[in-house]
Amino acid sequence: MILSSAAPDEDGARRARLAQDLASTARGDREALERIYHATSAKLFGVCLRILREREAAEEVLQEVYLVVWRKAEQFEQGRASPVTWLVAIARNKAIDRLRERGGPRTEPLEAAASVADPAPRPDVVVEASDEYRRLSECLDALEPRHAGVIRTAFWEGVTYDRLAAREEVPAGTLKSWIRRGMLRLKACLEP
Amino acid sequence: MLAAEYVLGLLDLAERREAEARMRRDGAFSAEVQAWAERLAPLAEDVGEAAPSPEVWARIARELDRPDLAANDDQRALRTWRRLALGASGLAAASLAAVMLLLARPPEPAAQVAALTTPQGATALVVAFDPDTGALLVTPGPGLRAAGHTPHLWLVNPDGGVQLVGAIDPAKAVTHDLPPALSRRAGAASGLALSLEPPGHRPIDRPGGPTVATGEFADL
Numbered sequence: 001m002i003l004s005s006a007a008p009d010e011d012g013a014r015r016a017r018l019a020q021d022l023a024s025t026a027r028g029d030r031e032a033l034e035r036i037y038h039a040t041s042a043k044l045f046g047v048c049l050r051i052l053r054e055r056e057a058a059e060e061v062l063q064e065v066y067l068v069v070w071r072k073a074e075q076f077e078q079g080r081a082s083p084v085t086w087l088v089a090i091a092r093n094k095a096i097d098r099l100r101e102r103g104g105p106r107t108e109p110l111e112a113a114a115s116v117a118d119p120a121p122r123p124d125v126v127v128e129a130s131d132e133y134r135r136l137s138e139c140l141d142a143l144e145p146r147h148a149g150v151i152r153t154a155f156w157e158g159v160t161y162d163r164l165a166a167r168e169e170v171p172a173g174t175l176k177s178w179i180r181r182g183m184l185r186l187k188a189c190l191e192p
Numbered sequence: 193m194l195a196a197e198y199v200l201g202l203l204d205l206a207e208r209r210e211a212e213a214r215m216r217r218d219g220a221f222s223a224e225v226q227a228w229a230e231r232l233a234p235l236a237e238d239v240g241e242a243a244p245s246p247e248v249w250a251r252i253a254r255e256l257d258r259p260d261l262a263a264n265d266d267q268r269a270l271r272t273w274r275r276l277a278l279g280a281s282g283l284a285a286a287s288l289a290a291v292m293l294l295l296a297r298p299p300e301p302a303a304q305v306a307a308l309t310t311p312q313g314a315t316a317l318v319v320a321f322d323p324d325t326g327a328l329l330v331t332p333g334p335g336l337r338a339a340g341h342t343p344h345l346w347l348v349n350p351d352g353g354v355q356l357v358g359a360i361d362p363a364k365a366v367t368h369d370l371p372p373a374l375s376r377r378a379g380a381a382s383g384l385a386l387s388l389e390p391p392g393h394r395p396i397d398r399p400g401g402p403t404v405a406t407g408e409f410a411d412l
Contacts, residue, residue: 030256037249042241050239059248066252077226085233089199092236096201133234151200155235158201183196183228190231 011130014039018083019076026074033070040084041066044091050156051095061098065091096158139189147182150175195224199232216366217359304379308386308407310335316405317360317386319345326375328357331365335405338362341388344395348383348406356395360386383408 018039024032044065048058068090076086140148154164161179165172197203198211215222308317314335321328336343345357355377358368370378385406387399395401 030253033256034249034253037252041244041248043236043239045244046239046242047236049242059244062244062248063252063255067255070252070256082230082233085230088233088236089229093201100205130234130237133237136231136234152235154200154202155232160204161197161202162204164202179197179200179202180193183193183200186231187196 015083019078022069022073022076022083023078025070026076033066033073036069036087037066040087043084044087047088047091048095051092051099051158057098057102058095061094062091065094068094092155092158099158135190136186139186142189143182143185144178147178150178151182151186154179195221196228198225199228216368217361219361219363304409306384306407306409307333308384308405310405317343317345317384317407319384319407319409321378321409323375323379326370326372326378328368328370328378329365330360330368332360332362336362336386337404338388340391341401342391342393343404344387344389344399346385346387346399346403347377347381348385349377350380350382354385354398355381356397359389359394381409 018036021029021032021036021039025036041062045058045062048061048065049055052058052061065087069087076083140151143151150164150168153159153167157164159167161172161175165175168175170178194203194211194214198208203211211221211225215225304321304323306319306321307315308319309315312335315333316335317333318331319328320331330345332343343360343362345360347355347357349355355374357370357374357378360366383406385399385403387395387403388401389395389399390401393400
């Protein structure tokens, strides 16, 4: 995994700069949008690639994401939300929408695989995870493995209950109760 | 759990649209969705970074020049007006003359602004409408006393009939994107009215409660 290993104050400074640039973007400042792009496009592209598994579509979605940021920067709640969380959510939503338009996850032919930068977790890279990541991981690990698994799958695959239930080979009702129970426990675990 | 399911992407299209509509009207639900997005967001840290092609930014930059996006300068101006108007002077500044001063330039095409006032002269609602984008900016005012009722905004047609725009959040300013047909009606409306609907009542073609404020659009 490639994760930020920044010290908390560096992280805070980065966050503040992004928030500031979002505020400027909301006022129509193009250079601010460009700064946001350069600061975040690698991460957001990684997200799009992970979901779409295809470079061209991922780049198209990435473009759309920054146009959404351009139009809706004003909706980012300054002082409340984390800029990266907001951006990642936009990217993930757009990518999932695109995935759904396309008709669902595609299985890539082997020869195309090499052209896709692999955004999957890489265990060989030494990482320092953020506090939030560590906390969420711990809480997910505290769930039944199958429950945690479907939550992660749902997050990345963007499939509806019915399709996920089919893939997991369980009735939709069972899957729903796994997810709901898992999410409730996750919420309780994350709230101190 | 709907908020969590929405964030996870588990809902089908119809359910998603419903959840999105609910987010627009229900601040608490919207906050719940936000909370779930924040809880789950660290999962995205799991993904590696990847460099997009250099052309991607160039394409984005070109798109920013497109007329329909440039028109968002008008929406930006309207939002700036809202922020300024809601600032120190509250909605006192939202008299039409004040709005004209606050805007750096009149938006192109002409936006329309209406202050809906009570019989006592208090401003209950300020509505700014951009006919080109269909954006309707609704800002509650000090004269709005909802007291458990749900305010609803109506267009008054030239022939005297009324057309429902929708329920209004009395607690905060909201921009609504009107669908084309309603946007056309709004452009042609001779006035606006605000009714207070009994709790749980959803009016269709006429108010079910008292009309508490009225106003007319004026061009800027």
